[in-house]
Amino acid sequence: MDVDALLDRIGAKPPAAPTGATLSELHRAFALTMPSEDYDIHLGVPISLHLDDIADKMIRRRRGGYCYELNGLFAGFLRELGFDVTLFSAFTIGEDGTHGPDFDHLRLLVDTFDGLFLADCGNGGSWIDPVPLRTGVHGHVRLQRDGDLWWTSERRHDGRWEPGWAWYPRARELPEFGERSRYHEHDPHSYFVARRFAVLPTPDGRISLLNGVFSEIDHDVRIDRRVDADEERSLLAERFEIVIDRPWRPLAVEKSSTAS
Known part of the structure; x- marks a missing residue:
């Protein structure tokens, strides 16, 4: 290392x-x-x-x-x-x-x-x-x-x-x-398979992305807003320093929402 x-x-x-x-x-x-x-x-x-x-x-x-x-x-x-x-x-x-x-x-x-x-x-x-x-x-x-x-x-x-x-x-x-990691990675009942997320604590709160919802907590004040895939990708890069350069697979709930 x-x-x-x-x-x-x-x-x-x-x-x-x-x-x-x-x-x-x-x-x-x-x-x-x-x-x-x-x-x-x-x-x-x-x-x-x-x-x-x-x-x-x-x-x-x-x-x-x-x-x-x-x-x-x-x-x-x-x-x-x-x-x-x-x-x-x-x-x-x-x-x-x-x-x-x-x-x-x-x-x-x-x-x-x-x-x-x-x-x-x-x-x-x-x-x-x-x-x-x-x-x-x-x-x-x-x-x-x-x-x-x-x-x-x-x-x-x-x-x-x-x-x-x-x-x-x-x-x-x-x-x-x-073995348990492989379960969390692949099983449909896994918390992680059902949730696409990024979380980062800050000195005064935290920021998070969860299934297309961006949340920011600052001194116990919380703001939530839904974002589209392009803004989610931008927020990942700007706020979490995570660069994702290709599409991710839609979650089951997103597939259902699109179908309806």
């Missing part, structure tokens, strides 16, 4: 030591630069979980990705910089207590000179900063555990806590996420 090129892309300096403070700086720089996006799925471009391929896509071609790509690259990047990083398989927990599929999300545990932190640059742009591995409330994230089971919740603007991801502290490797 070309660490210098990635540092240059996110506008960060190489850390002097793997501390909690430098992890926070790198996490924030990465999260504010690398968009969560799934346009390759809708372009028919295969998604690879080989680290060299992810680095080529996100550094050289200046694209974003989804959780396996974003957190996979961030893990490799941190390791190159001297951090000890563990990959966890995260899943959902339903209201009845049932567990969702393993490997549904990739979350990172980072060991620093100042203790253990959770890192997640691939959670739809909702985490800008890492979270200490310590139960309790950390900003808008609440961390809880029951024995070996850990889980997070996130506080929304209306004050309610929304369930997040859960995991067991078992170390995984990136190729183990491949």
Whole structure:
């Protein structure tokens, strides 16, 4: 991996030591630069979980990705910089207590000179900063555990806590996420197959494109507007630095709308 090129892309300096403070700086720089996006799925471009391929896509071609790509690259990047990083398989927990599929999300545990932190640059742009591995409330994230089971919740603007991801502290490797990634890439029931999106947090909110709707949140003020394909492509280039030079496949809802 070309660490210098990635540092240059996110506008960060190489850390002097793997501390909690430098992890926070790198996490924030990465999260504010690398968009969560799934346009390759809708372009028919295969998604690879080989680290060299992810680095080529996100550094050289200046694209974003989804959780396996974003957190996979961030893990490799941190390791190159001297951090000890563990990959966890995260899943959902339903209201009845049932567990969702393993490997549904990739979350990172980072060991620093100042203790253990959770890192997640691939959670739809909702985490800008890492979270200490310590139960309790950390900003808008609440961390809880029951024995070996850990889980997070996130506080929304209306004050309610929304369930997040859960995991067991078992170390995984990136190729183990491949089967679930292929499901998300191809299955008609996949969240990603049904949604064409790009999300990028900003210091005061976030911007997003979702199925042809552009949204901008700035200091809790939200504006939404529908855009056509040409404006969507322009917004991708101007606001997300994502250049798409060919048509994407229409979603089922767009096909239905066109037919009617």
